[in-house]
Amino acid sequence: MAKVTFLANGATFEVAPGTSFLDLCQTHDTPHDFGCTVGSCGTCCLTLESGAANVDPASADELETVEMRTSVRGARLGCQLIVRGDISVKPVD
Secondary structure: OEEEEEOOOOEEEEEOOOEEHHHHHHHOOOOOOOOOOOOOOOOOEEEEEEOHHHEOOOOHHHHHHHHHHOOOOOOEEHHHOEEOOOEEEEEOO
């Protein structure tokens, strides 16, 4: 199992590798907001404080949306993440 830790409140959830971050958040009461859920609005922008290698690489479309939303280096869209191992996430302000 992979552990997903939300640094906003310290909550940790265990998921099977290959679980989408969006599915995790929709199934449990997590402190993470979503908008469109398809990678075009940027509402779910976050940083991976640890475990960046434990998610699939960002697509060009995801990177384009992130660049429109924030200048935070390494930011990702939560709705596009597939969890492959332990990660810790923090929303981008």
